[in-house]
Amino acid sequence: MKTSFDKNLSTEISEIFSSLQGEGPYLGVKQIFVRFGRCNMHCGYCDELERMKEGAFTVYPLEKLLGEVDGLELERGPHQAVSLTGGEPLFYTKFLKNFLPKLKEKGFTTYLETNGTLPKELAQVIKWCDIIAMDMKPASSTGDRPFEKEHEAFLKTAIQKDVFVKVVVTPETKVDQMQRIVQIVKNINPKIPFIFQPLSDPLGISVQSLKLIEQEFFSLAKEFLHDVRVIPQMHKIWGVR
Ligand code: SF4
Numbered sequence: 001m002k003t004s005f006d007k008n009l010s011t012e013i014s015e016i017f018s019s020l021q022g023e024g025p026y027l028g029v030k031q032i033f034v035r036f037g038r039c040n041m042h043c044g045y046c047d048e049l050e051r052m053k054e055g056a057f058t059v060y061p062l063e064k065l066l067g068e069v070d071g072l073e074l075e076r077g078p079h080q081a082v083s084l085t086g087g088e089p090l091f092y093t094k095f096l097k098n099f100l101p102k103l104k105e106k107g108f109t110t111y112l113e114t115n116g117t118l119p120k121e122l123a124q125v126i127k128w129c130d131i132i133a134m135d136m137k138p139a140s141s142t143g144d145r146p147f148e149k150e151h152e153a154f155l156k157t158a159i160q161k162d163v164f165v166k167v168v169v170t171p172e173t174k175v176d177q178m179q180r181i182v183q184i185v186k187n188i189n190p191k192i193p194f195i196f197q198p199l200s201d202p203l204g205i206s207v208q209s210l211k212l213i214e215q216e217f218f219s220l221a222k223e224f225l226h227d228v229r230v231i232p233q234m235h236k237i238w239g240v241r
Contacts, residue, residue, distance in 0.1 A: 005059050011095040012037030014048070014057040014087065016068050018076035021083065022235025024133050024166055024195050029080035031111060032072045034065070039088040041115050043142040045170060045199055048087060062095070066102055081109040081131060090114055090121040100128030119153035132163040138177035141170045152184045164193035169217060171208040178217050186224040193227040200233045
């Protein structure tokens with residue numbers, strides 16, 4: 001889809017809402033979610049693929065978006081953080097360079113949910129990011145290409161902030177790819193929290209994915225990393241966004 005707006009001062013947003021964080025070690029805190037439209041990846045399990053294909057997002061000028069964040073904080077706050085999610089927020093770095101400083105001026109904690117594949121873009125905005133929820137994506141989980149080099153460069157930059165790594169495990173996730181991901185994290189800092197997220201399915205959690213984690217991946221990771229956990233996507237089980 002053609003875009004014809006100033007990418008420094010406007011962006012593509014699919015939704016803004018207040019809810020509970022449903023993933024990772026910040027599970028259960030209340031956040032404002034700002035969901036950016038597009039992504040540079042195409043994961044087979046992505047909840048947002050249809051919306052991205054349809055281009056179902058709205059162009060938001062900076063001041064309007066800030067106003068909606070302020071409004072949610074007033075009506076539904078206090079929130080622990082503003083979560084930048086997607087899509088891929090770092091796909092919109094030009095905008096983030098203007099948006100994030102404003103959020104920090106207003107006193108918000110910023111929580112970047114990212115696929116961890118755009119290290120140069122992260123470097124441009126990391127000074128305004130407080131928490132980085134970084135996915136690492138085995139190609140066998142996503143059906144997309146491998147991103148190990150990008151993940152390594154990304155984590156080397158992200159380590160200066162409060163970062164954790166999350167890996168979505170599907171029944172197709174391959175052991176050798178998981179081993180390489182674990183080694184990347186170990187070589188940067190084995191204390192980085194490392195979360196296995198079993199694939200969600202209509203019944204809640206994919207039992208096959210959970211078995212794979214329990215029987216193979218957990219011990220594989222725990223041999224090298226200090227803080228390994230299994231946390232499913234709880235917002236789907238709670239029935240919230
Ligand atoms: S990186 Fe995230 S938003 Fe992008 S396609 Fe994959 S699951 Fe969807």
